[in-house]
Each structure stands twice: as structure tokens, then as C-alpha cells.
Amino acid sequence: MKKVLLGLCVSGMLALAPAAWAQSGAPTPVEYTERVPTEGAGRTALYNRALDWAQNKFAYKPTSSLKATEAAGMLRITGTGTLKQVDGKGKDQPVTVLFDFTFQATDNSYTYTVGTFRVIPDAKQPSQIVAFDEYRTELQADRNNEKTHNDRRLTAQANSMASEAAMSFRSYMNSQPAEGHVGLAGEN
Helix, strand or coil, X not given: CHHHHHHHHHHHHHHHXXXXXXXXXXXXXXXXXXXXXXXXXXXXXXXXXXXXXXXXXXXCCCCEEEEEXXXXXXXXXXXXXXXXXXXXXXXXXXXXXXXXXXXXXXXXEEEEEEEEEEEECCXXXXXXXXEHHHHHHHHHHCCCHXXXXXXXXXXXXXXXXXXXXXXXXHHHHHCCCCCCCCCCCCCC
């Protein structure tokens, strides 16, 4: 039985390996998107909850360009974070990134996206902003990349940041109290 199970595991890994190798050549964009059904919640209630999160709970500060359109149930905010690449000697070099959080509500669902990452390569020149994919390509071309793996390092950190922002938002949206219910379920 153990040999059969081991054989199935090995054959499964071998079957998946070519797909993994094919994907490793082209970097995927750093983005997290989710559509959440919320039957009967209402566009305005969802929008107000998301706006409250963006104004009071969004952890990636300083923020900029909060654009909120209540009639359309849309909002967009730009957050700031820090990623750490390393130099040839293994010393951390912080890099500032900007990313957008967008939200769109309907009466029965909402969609949110954490993405559009941009890098500020030189903290002394904050007006020079480079698209994340372009910056990653520059890192791949760097002669020290075989040693530092900064392209993969920053991609992993940016993906983690996108995931953390998304989890924070989803947790906040899920914690909204049900209308008319206070206390434990089933209590009167």
C-alpha cells in the first residue's frame, strides 16, 4: 500500500513539474482581487463600511488620493509600504512602494482589488515612480541577481503585502454586525 501511495505522489509531482517550470519564466502581476456575494446587503451600506475601513483602518500610511463616489458605490485609495531588497553583501536596502486599493459595491456583492504596485527606487527622489513589473525586470537584469534574488524577494514581499491588505479588509467587512442583532446568536 505504501508503494502505491508513494508512486501516486511521485507521478503527481512529475505531472505538475512541467507546468511549474513553464510558469516560472513569466512573472505574474502582483494583485489580489475578490468578488464577495452579500445577498441583500445594499450598495450604500457596503460602500459606507468600506469607506470607514479606508479612512480609519487602512494600515498602509501615508495614504493619498482617496477617491470616493457614493452614488456609484466606488472608492480608491493609494497606500504606501516598504519592501526590503538586499545588496551584494546581504545588507537590507528598503524600497518604498505604492499600491492601489479599489472597491466597487452593488446591492448584492462587492469586488475589491489590491494591486497596481509602483516602486520609488530612490527615496531622495520621491517623484520618480517606476511600475513594479518594470522594476522587477531591472532587478532580473542586475548582475548580482543570481546572488541576491531581489526580483523574487520583492515579488514575494509585494504579494504578501497585497494579501495582508486584502485580509484586513475582508475581516473588517465580515465583522459588520447583522442588522437588529446584538449579542450571541439565538439569545433573546
